[in-house]
Amino acid sequence: xxxxxxxxxxxxxxxxxxxxxxxxxxxxxxxxxxxxxxxxxxxxxxxxxxxxxxxxxxxxxxxxxxxxxxxxxxxxxxxxxxxxxxxxxxxxxxxxxxxxxxxxxxxxxxxxxxxxxxxxxxxxxxxxxxxxxxxxxxxxxxxxxxxxxxxxxxxxxxxxxxxxxxxxxxxxxxxxxxxxxxxxxxxxxxxxxxxxxxxxxxxxxxxxxxxxxxxxxxxxxxxxxxxxxxxxxxxxxxxxxxxxxxxxxxxxxxxxxxxxxxxxxxxxxxxxxxxxxxxxxxxxxxxxxxxxxxxxxxxxxxxxxxxxxxxxxxxxxxxxxxxxxxxxxxxxxxxxxxxxxxxxxxxxxxxxxxxxxxxxxxxxxxxxxxxxxxxxxxxxxxxxxxxxxxxxxxxxxxxxxxxxxxxxxxxxxxxxxxxxxxxxxxxxxxxxxxxxxxxxxxxxxxxxxxxxxxxx
Amino acid sequence: xxxxxxxxxxxxxxxxxxxxxxxxxxxxxxxxxxxxxxxxxxxxxxxxxxxxxxxxxxxxxxxxxxxxxxxxxxxxxxxxxxxxxxxxxxxxxxxxxxxxxxxxxxxxxxxxxxxxxxxxxxxxxxxxxxxxxxxxxxxxxxxxxxxxxxxxxxxxxxxxxxxxxxxxxxxxxxxxxxxxxxxxxxxxxxxxxxxxxxxxxxxxxxxxxxxxxxxxxxxxxxxxxxxxxxxxxxxxxxxxxxxxxxxxxxxxxxxxxxxxxxxxxxxxxxxxxxxxxxxxxxxxxxxxxxxxxxxxxxxxxxxxxxxxxxxxxxxxxxxxxxxxxxxxxxxxxxxxxxxxxxxxxxxxxxxxxxxxxxxxxxxxxxxxxxxxxxxxxxxxxxxxxxxxxxxxxxxxxxxxxxxxxxxxxxxxxxxxxxxxxxxxxxxxxxxxxxxxxxxxxxxxxxxxxxxxxxxx
Numbered sequence: 001x002x003x004x005x006x007x008x009x010x011x012x013x014x015x016x017x018x019x020x021x022x023x024x025x026x027x028x029x030x031x032x033x034x035x036x037x038x039x040x041x042x043x044x045x046x047x048x049x050x051x052x053x054x055x056x057x058x059x060x061x062x063x064x065x066x067x068x069x070x071x072x073x074x075x076x077x078x079x080x081x082x083x084x085x086x087x088x089x090x091x092x093x094x095x096x097x098x099x100x101x102x103x104x105x106x107x108x109x110x111x112x113x114x115x116x117x118x119x120x121x122x123x124x125x126x127x128x129x130x131x132x133x134x135x136x137x138x139x140x141x142x143x144x145x146x147x148x149x150x151x152x153x154x155x156x157x158x159x160x161x162x163x164x165x166x167x168x169x170x171x172x173x174x175x176x177x178x179x180x181x182x183x184x185x186x187x188x189x190x191x192x193x194x195x196x197x198x199x200x201x202x203x204x205x206x207x208x209x210x211x212x213x214x215x216x217x218x219x220x221x222x223x224x225x226x227x228x229x230x231x232x233x234x235x236x237x238x239x240x241x242x243x244x245x246x247x248x249x250x251x252x253x254x255x256x257x258x259x260x261x262x263x264x265x266x267x268x269x270x271x272x273x274x275x276x277x278x279x280x281x282x283x284x285x286x287x288x289x290x291x292x293x294x295x296x297x298x299x300x301x302x303x304x305x306x307x308x309x310x311x312x313x314x315x316x317x318x319x320x321x322x323x324x325x326x327x328x329x330x331x332x333x334x335x336x337x338x339x340x341x342x343x344x345x346x347x348x349x350x351x352x353x354x355x356x357x358x359x360x361x362x363x364x365x366x367x368x369x370x371x372x373x374x375x376x377x378x379x380x381x382x383x384x385x386x387x388x389x390x391x392x393x394x395x396x397x398x399x400x401x402x403x404x405x406x407x408x409x410x411x412x413x414x415x416x417x418x419x420x421x422x423x424x425x426x427x428x429x430x431x432x433x434x435x436x437x438x439x440x441x442x443x444x445x446x447x448x449x450x451x452x453x454x455x456x
Numbered sequence: 457x458x459x460x461x462x463x464x465x466x467x468x469x470x471x472x473x474x475x476x477x478x479x480x481x482x483x484x485x486x487x488x489x490x491x492x493x494x495x496x497x498x499x500x501x502x503x504x505x506x507x508x509x510x511x512x513x514x515x516x517x518x519x520x521x522x523x524x525x526x527x528x529x530x531x532x533x534x535x536x537x538x539x540x541x542x543x544x545x546x547x548x549x550x551x552x553x554x555x556x557x558x559x560x561x562x563x564x565x566x567x568x569x570x571x572x573x574x575x576x577x578x579x580x581x582x583x584x585x586x587x588x589x590x591x592x593x594x595x596x597x598x599x600x601x602x603x604x605x606x607x608x609x610x611x612x613x614x615x616x617x618x619x620x621x622x623x624x625x626x627x628x629x630x631x632x633x634x635x636x637x638x639x640x641x642x643x644x645x646x647x648x649x650x651x652x653x654x655x656x657x658x659x660x661x662x663x664x665x666x667x668x669x670x671x672x673x674x675x676x677x678x679x680x681x682x683x684x685x686x687x688x689x690x691x692x693x694x695x696x697x698x699x700x701x702x703x704x705x706x707x708x709x710x711x712x713x714x715x716x717x718x719x720x721x722x723x724x725x726x727x728x729x730x731x732x733x734x735x736x737x738x739x740x741x742x743x744x745x746x747x748x749x750x751x752x753x754x755x756x757x758x759x760x761x762x763x764x765x766x767x768x769x770x771x772x773x774x775x776x777x778x779x780x781x782x783x784x785x786x787x788x789x790x791x792x793x794x795x796x797x798x799x800x801x802x803x804x805x806x807x808x809x810x811x812x813x814x815x816x817x818x819x820x821x822x823x824x825x826x827x828x829x830x831x832x833x834x835x836x837x838x839x840x841x842x843x844x845x846x847x848x849x850x851x852x853x854x855x856x857x858x859x860x861x862x863x864x865x866x867x868x869x870x871x872x873x874x875x876x877x878x879x880x881x882x883x884x885x886x887x888x889x890x891x892x893x894x895x896x897x898x899x900x901x902x903x904x905x906x907x908x909x910x911x912x
Binding site: 006007008010012013076077079080081090091109110111113117150153154172173176177179180181182375378379380381382383384419421422424425427428430431 | 462463464466468469532533535536537546547565566567569573606609610628629632633635636637638831834835836837838839840875877878880881883884886887
């Protein structure tokens with residue numbers, strides 16, 4: 001058996017999924033609906049269509065259809081960089097000397113450097129199909145902005161990216177990749193929007209946050225003819241598009257005749273984790289198979305493990321709908337010493353509901369232990385992982401080491417969401433031994449929870 | 457037919473080549489031997505073994521064996537990131553509206569970002585097998601240094617990299633990747649070597665060159681117990697290891713039932729071009745098939761198109777053997793405005809001989825036109841190419857456009873050697889419209905040729 005499993009399993013193009021899987025269809029307890037921030041009533045399709053493309057609104061609200069056809073144009077684009085490989089980490093297993101079988105689904109082999117492209121092309125496609133001129137978005141670490149720029153360049157759509165100012169300044173190369181793909185990149189908060197000017201007036205010299213950048217991008221989309229706003233995580237539609245990760249993984253495992261026991265993903269807003277686990281979660285929900293799912297989040301931004309399950313604002317400017325989610329409060333600012341993504345204060349409503357229903361576990365890990373895992377993985381498996389992805393690596397290694405103690409031959413799958421080429425400032429801190437950990441105090445979180453909106 | 461060709465063709469692991477191909481075995485006119493710089497006599501194996509590992513010396517001098525077994529340990533490593541895909545550029549063809557069929561062999565899907573890893577693991581493996589403690593090398597753009605660091609980390613071998621000072625300062629992230637893989641990186645010229653101190657005394661404030669860095673790395677290797685020197689291009693052994701690129705391409709084409717007409721590669725020292733074309737050139741040399749081979753070099757460093765075919769020094773310190781090659785003279789310093797690699801003054805002896813025998817063509821292209829092709833390719837095919845690779849893209853597009861004029865349905869293969877994630881400073885210049893071209897004058901070249909050694 002062992003010998004038959006290749007290092008990398010690629011599906012044939014003919015075996016690639018032609019439909020996305022919508023896990024909400026199989027959930028008994030559906031994720032809570034988005035609420036209008038003014039009326040606290042569920043957002044209607046009409047209200048949402050001011051912000052999002054019509055087809056994406058449909059997908060956002062669809063709790064019933066389990067499978068949704070992937071349009072041919074998107075399938076064609078997927079074929080440029082997909083299928084992604086399901087990799088057997090033979091070298092890592094050997095060095096860990098574990099009886100566990102470790103697999104990872106590697107989404108980093110495209111220029112955006114991550115899985116974000118899977119949803120970017122879908123969202124850009126529906127915008128194009130609706131006859132729009134362009135889209136707006138925000139980006140923090142920059143993977144989403146890059147992915148969206150690529151998708152828009154391919155489709156000939158204008159792309160306006162609001163990049164958190166601190167990232168804009170610290171990651172000039174990310175910015176240049178987006179510019180190479182023809183996107184305009186504005187540091188946020190900016191003077192170009194009303195909400196940006198307000199934030200700048202209230203907090204002169206601020207280096208911005210994801211919440212600010214979302215508010216600016218939404219304002220531009222809703223005030224510019226022919227534009228809509230797109231978002232790289234958190235939303236139901238994003239999890240739907242990202243289900244391609246899990247569907248390919250599941251098909252590849254079936255081809256190999258292998259069933260994973262534990263499925264591990266890093267969790268910021270939930271785009272990768274939701275996409276990776278969805279089809280497997282569907283089996284669990286339907287009683288066809290059982291799996292352990294583990295969400296891994298940074299100890300510095302622990303929305304699942306220490307957050308409240310409540311309705312909250314998605315952005316700083318409070319222009320977006322309210323979402324029910326595990327949240328640290330929209331006023332929570334992750335410590336500046338934290339590297340990379342996963343810094344969002346909330347979590348996908350779908351994943352929040354699954355977690356609340358105890359269908360999924362969550363753990364939080366500290367930054368230095370994450371980079372130890374990243375370095376170990378890079379040296380053994382030859383891929384320099386993104387800091388975000390390395391959260392999953394950390395826990396995959398931990399689970400494999402537990403197997404070593406117990407002698408269990410568990411099969412572990414984790415999502416290797418992307419590469420770390422644009423995160424070398426963080427790696428340098430680690431290499432120089434000056435990286436530190438930060439865990440918010442209970443008092444800090446309580447203070448932040450106090451800002452949660454009161455919803456009856 | 458058209459419909460049957462997938463976007464990406466991956467060989468199965470069982471189909472991957474198990475032997476390297478040595479094109480010298482099929483060459484009627486063998487490449488000229490390396491000469492001892494003192495005696496001008498051909499270097500013996502004994503002399504070479506002071507600098508290189510024994511097994512690599514054997515490979516360097518072997519003009520007879522066409523196939524050389526790839527050791528199992530190297531095959532295992534190859535399986536972590538190979539096979540690389542042979543990609544049909546459907547999207548590019550469509551945008552160019554050409555009847556040409558365009559394919560590229562993509563070597564960028566590994567953390568070193570290029571094909572360099574193919575030879576790095578081989579050279580590190582033989583060093584380890586010989587019981588050595590470590591290896592030394594130089595790196596310019598940084599792809600080779602990164603690749604070697606990865607290979608050494610995997611094998612537990614020490615790795616000392618001399619990085620051209622200007623790159624060390626301008627590419628701190630490249631340096632950090634190497635450090636993450638445990639390599640020590642020294643800016644060159646440095647005070648740590650005799651030759652470095654001499655160069656610094658003669659040229660205070662110099663930002664270094666590849667030729668300097670080679671001299672320093674060779675000095676450390678030959679003066680440190682248990683160390684040898686390794687090189688990422690130019691040498692016969694490197695072309696041998698890189699033949700894996702061409703062998704995989706050829707096997708994939710055979711699987712598809714397709715025969716390329718034109719094969720295009722960028723050429724600096726020749727590692728990628730030699731590897732890509734070797735097995736096809738073998739067929740041509742044996743009279744089994746015909747192909748057009750095109751080497752693409754920068755107009756700013758045009759060793760094949762404007763160089764002399766002569767014995768020359770390989771390094772600035774003149775501690776290395778003399779090689780017969782197309783060269784601009786070892787004193788030639790490529791214009792500082794030139795981005796990325798391909799800046800070496802000479803060319804692989806094997807490729808030089810093939811070119812001199814008119815078995816291969818060469819063209820030179822200017823920097824801005826290369827980046828135009830790079831940007832176009834990035835936007836259409838979704839991969840951000842390395843500046844080096846983009847030279848090949850430029851000419852592939854040019855050839856495809858010729859087909860559009862003539863209506864010929866030629867099949868074009870080019871080598872996409874790597875990704876440009878660490879070259880965003882150059883892309884930024886292009887995006888900002890401040891990139892310029894440079895073509896050395898005849899006088900400049902004549903002056904440089906005057907420094908060629910006199911060999912009877």
